[in-house]
Amino acid sequence: MKLMRRKISINWHKGKLQSRRAESTSYIELSKLHGRDKEMKDLINSLLCGSSDPGPGESDAKTIFVVGMGGVEVFDGNRVAEEILVSLESLDHVSARDLDSVSLQILVEKICKSIQRKKVLLVLDDVWTDKSSSWEPLNVAFNHAAPENDCWKILSLEAFVGRTEEQCKSLEDMGRKIAEKCSGLPLVAKVLGSMLRFRETIEEWENILNSEVWNLELKEVFAALLLSYCDLRSAEKQRFLYCSIFPKDFDIKRDDMIHQWMAQGYLSSSQNPEMEIIGVRCFQCLVARSFFQDLEKREDGSITCKIHDMVVDFVRDLMQNELVFKLQTAVSL
Incomplete structure (x- = not known):
């Protein structure tokens, strides 16, 4: 057993003799830090993707506790x-x-x-x-x-792609209301903006704003992802769900993923020479909806991407629920 000693200095504070523990600083040598990569990523995800919508009696300021060994x-x-x-x-x-x-x-x-x-x-x-x-x-x-007001900027950059100035003005009021659903979360704003890009009328935008999904007991990120997922065609949903096999922070090669879709029969039931073209189009569709991110073209010409950790959690949760539904259906039959 090792005995840990704390350095204690004595000082006067407001006329009283006090003991003071030696202070640490934020200036450290990062190359010597090991074993905290996962915790660091979890903390960053909590800051950027956690719920910032305060409940009754709670503070508007977002607070994250990192608890260690207690002191005296x-x-x-x-x-x-x-x-x-x-x-x-x-x-x-x-x-x-x-x-x-x-x-x-x-x-x-x-x-x-x-x-x-x-x-x-x-x-x-x-x-x-x-x-x-x-x-x-x-x-x-x-x-x-x-307050976090960048959500509208992020959402509008995605949603207004290809629209005229007049169209943007007509949709802005409704768009700002939808941005309030983001609770200050950039990923939610990006997902919603990507989905709204394919909605042409104010009525369609209003349907997103008033969707019953917002009343479900879900994280804001999952609610936005669920709205976008439900907007996919059946075949696209199937290919997206397959992405649950990829681990977090994994570099996914686009062509490898398309070949796996082909092997699973997700692109066509017969040998279709255009299957790879269909696969590329589906990939581009999922990118446009912000399901994939960090696209990179390698020196060998291959294209890679990643899936945000929260999207991985979402798609895995979807897969579990779908499996439960299939089991329930099988039992009922």
Whole structure:
């Protein structure tokens, strides 16, 4: 058994003698970090694809907890607020010391003013409390940050491809309402925009906005993907579901995947010389709906792509549900 020792320094804070654990910094040598690749990807996915739609009584600020071994230090809300303000305003040492005598209320007000209408990503390290009451003042402060409004930009870039300026203007109001369904998630905006590209009229866009899918108990990403999936033709759905066999973050070769579709009989039941052409068209259709991403043309001329982790989870969930349906049908027969 190894005994771990913490370096403790003694300092005065607001007239009281306190022990302080040695601080860590964000400046590290990345080449020496190992064993955290999966956790890092999961965290990034949570930031970009997790639900940001607050429930009743919850904060509008998105919060992700990364929990490790607990410590024994006493949580000091004033100290945390001071450090946040120092970082936000890049205060020098003298100005930072002046905050020692400032109340938490004033500190929170200064934070609100500093982040108002700005987008903020705050990372807190070495915080030793999980009591919601301790965080309430800071949660309120960060609700003054700018909301995520890029979803409309992402959605419109996808949805307005090939449309005239007049058509774009006529669809904009409905499109902005649909963008509110994205809950600040770029992947949802891209998927919805890709689907709306194929919808011509305001009525069709309104059907997307009022779809019953939004009332299902699904993540926003899954709801958007389900809408786009249901919009596919039957044969395209079958080929898309086959993609559940590919692992996450896997480089998929387009031609290899098309040959696998052919081998499974998903392109034609007979030897059709145009099967590969049909396969390429289906691939392009799935790309247009943002089911595939990170397209790359290699030096040998081959084309590769990847499937977003959330899309992999979605298609695997679909496959499980379809298998259950088939089993239920078989039993009933």
